[in-house]
Amino acid sequence: MVKLNKIYTKTGDDGTTGLVSGPRRVKDDLRVEAFGTIDEANSAIGIARLHMQGMPELDGMLMRIQNDLFDLGADLATPDTGKPPEYEPLRIVDTQVTRIEHDIDTLNGDLQPLTSFVLPGGHTAAAHLHLARTIARRAERLMVSLARTKGEVVSQAALKYVNRLSDFLFVAARHANDRGHADVLWVPGKNR
Numbered sequence: 001m002v003k004l005n006k007i008y009t010k011t012g013d014d015g016t017t018g019l020v021s022g023p024r025r026v027k028d029d030l031r032v033e034a035f036g037t038i039d040e041a042n043s044a045i046g047i048a049r050l051h052m053q054g055m056p057e058l059d060g061m062l063m064r065i066q067n068d069l070f071d072l073g074a075d076l077a078t079p080d081t082g083k084p085p086e087y088e089p090l091r092i093v094d095t096q097v098t099r100i101e102h103d104i105d106t107l108n109g110d111l112q113p114l115t116s117f118v119l120p121g122g123h124t125a126a127a128h129l130h131l132a133r134t135i136a137r138r139a140e141r142l143m144v145s146l147a148r149t150k151g152e153v154v155s156q157a158a159l160k161y162v163n164r165l166s167d168f169l170f171v172a173a174r175h176a177n178d179r180g181h182a183d184v185l186w187v188p189g190k191n192r
Contacts (some may be wrong), residue, residue: 021078021085030146034154035076037139041132041165042069048128048176055125058175061103065165068096072158076143080153092158100164107171112180118170121184122177129176133169136162 045062052059071090078089120130140162147154174180 021081021089030142030149031076031079031152034139034142034146035073037135037142038069038073038076038162041135041139042066042073044128044132044135045069045169048125048132051123051125051128052176055176058107058172061107061168062172065100065168068092068100068161069165071096072161075155075158076146080155082153091155092161094157094160097157097160097164100161100168104164104168104171107168107175110179111171111174112183114180114183115185116188117186118174119184119186120173122173122182126173126176126182129169129173133166133173136166136169140166 045066049059049062049066052062072092074090075092078085080089120134121127140159143154143159143162146152147159174183177183
C-alpha cells in the first residue's frame, strides 16, 4: 500500500529524483523521461475521460488503462539490475497486453472502415484521445531508446504494452467519433 504523508520532500531540489529501488537519477535521465511521459499520457487520458458521456464501455477501458499506466510507471521506475530484489517489483505482464488487444478488437469491430488517414479532431473526447496517442508514441520512443542503452533493461511486455496503447487510443478516438462516422479525414493536397 502506498502512503504519502508529505508531498514535498526537498530531495529533488538538487535536480535528481529517486527511483522505486532507491538510487537517484538526474531528472532529465532517459528512464525518468520515459516514466514521466507515461504519466503525461495518463493525464491526457484523464482529460479525455471527462468527455465520455454516453460511452461507459470506453470509459471503463480507459480507467483500466490509467491503472495499467501507473503499473508501467512503477515498472520503469524500478530498473532490473540483474541482482535479486529486496521485494517483488511491479512489472507489466503479458495478460495486460492481451487485455488491451482484446479491447482494441472490441472497439475496432464496430468502426466505419477507413478510407483515408484521420486528422486529430471531431468529438472533444476523440481530440483528447488523439493527443494521448501522440504522447504514448513519444513514451514508446523514449522506452525504445532506453532499452537500447547499455546497462538499461526494459521488459518486452512493457514495450508491447506501450505499442498497443497508442493503437488502442487511435481506435478509441475513432470510437468516440461516432464509431468513425464523425472522423475528420485527411484530404491529400486539399489546400494547394
